[in-house]
Amino acid sequence: MKLVQMTDIHLTAPGKTISGREPTENFKKALVHALDNHSDADALVITGDLSDWGDLEDYQRLRDILSSVPMPVRLCIGNHDERETFLSVFPDLAGENGFVQSAFDLPLGVGITLDTWGPGSHAGHFCEKRLSWLDEKLSATDGKIWIFMHHNPVPIGIAPMDKIMLQDAEAFAAVIARHADKIAHIFHGHCHLPLSGSLHGVPFSAPRGTNHAGWPDFKAERSLSSSDLPEAYAVILANETSTMVHMVEYGYAGDIRNEGSPDYADWDRLTMIR
Template identity: 65%
Template sequence: MKLLQFTDIHLTTPGQTIADRDPNANFERALNHALSHHSDAEAVVITGDLSDWGERDDYVRLKARLKTVPMPVHLCIGNHDDRSVLLSVFPELADENGHVQGIFPLSQGVGITIDTWGPETHAGHFCDVRARWLDKQLSCAEGPVYLFMHHNPVPMGIEPMDRIMQRDADLLARTLKPHAGKIQHLFHGHCHLPLSGSFCGIPFSAPRGTNHAGWPDFAATKVFSSSDLPESYAVAQLFKHGVMVHMVEYGYAGDIRSEGSPDYAQWDRLTMVR
């Protein structure tokens, strides 16, 4: 089974750029690349920051574009989004408490999107209401379960980013721990960097994003660091005994070379490319 993860698409008013990149054009390029190379994917999940300023027109254009995607698309909310505006365009995303989260079936298990949005802050939030909802979904799910959310639940060790991580990570941890045995993987975004690790024993990963890229400046104390690294999305291959996640840098413009054969008999000092 294969899933596609896009994150931090940051749609803007047409013509506006971020870091001299056009997020609308880059999202279109990401979709076209993914659908061309991974048409066998079972679903697409976009893990937040759908709009750069939480503007309704961005969500209207996104909804119209997603109607043409030939597989289901599931959305998370990010800190750049506006929950009330998002739900005015995508009312089907709301759970019974008005949070942007839901559960969707997969051929192997289920996916769950988690709302980590909070008003007037870039940091991630979780609350007792969301915790009770998530605990109920996890209790009912037979597994395997794949979680999707925007904010990173583990510190990066980069001070400015750690100030806007998931602030209620302890509550999230208490909610997930009783069900950790059935949770296969957690996918997040937010950081604009390729990340991997574990949270409560649950492996997690994040790709760079479909527009602007970050940089891991561990000496930073006040501001974020950016770079001109290629735009990307993630391809998750879900197997019986594990998960493999690739970050596809579709924005890379360099050469792709043939380097040699995996057949050991073909390894030769004269023919292997180095």
């Protein structure tokens, strides 16, 4: 199974920039790169912050851009989104109790998208209704389960970022713990950093976003830190026994060099390019 995860696309009006980069153009570039190199992917999942300000026009623009993507597309919403505005453009994605949550078939099990949005907050929220829905879905599902969400469910050790992580983390973790034997991986975004770890033995990961990049400033107390690192998305390769997650820095503008053959017999001090 191959999946593409994009996150934190932060669409804005054409010509508007964030950190000197134009989010809509960068998202289009990410799609071109992914379709050129991973057209065999079984699905594209975008894990939130679809719009920068939750504007109607951004969701209309996203709908139009995605209309030409040949693979199935799944969407999560993040703290920069507005749920009602989003659902006015994507009404089919309204799940139980009006949350943007769904379960869908994958070649290797079942994917689940979660809604961690809360009004007037950059932090993540996962109320009793959402917890109950997730618990029921996990209980009713056999085989591997792949969870996609926006907010990080575990502190990353950077104070400003941890203030806006999933606030209902303990309750969420308790549900994960009950079903850890069947959850293959949790994918999230929000932090604009490449991250990996585990929660009750369940691995999780996040790539950098498709526009502006974060920076892991462990001394920061109040402000989030940014950088000029390349834009990126993730490619997930999975089979029955393993999962590999690549962060593809499609925004890298430097050279890609051929360093020679990986075969040991071809390694020679005189001819090996270094």
